Amino acid sequence: MSTLKVGIIGCGTIFPMHAESLRRIPGVKIAAVCDIKEGRARAAAKKYGCKYYTDYRKMLALEGLDVVHVCTP
Secondary structure (H helix, E strand, O other), X not given: OOOEEEEXXXXXXXXXXXXXXXXXXXXXXXXXXXXXXXXXXXHHHHHHOOEEEOOHHHHHHHHOOOEEEEOOO
């Protein structure tokens, strides 16, 4: 089984529930996160060891993701 590359759009209140759950699943890697607030995106990327973006379109175009969680209102 290959590793699934996951991206998360939105690093706000609901983000940790998704990120922590994903981190516990074998064969899943959080590859990138995105938030319009750069500081929030940067902090999330540092915590989960991945890249960060402030533009979801750029993340989708560059990362080759298998799954995307949209955690925005």
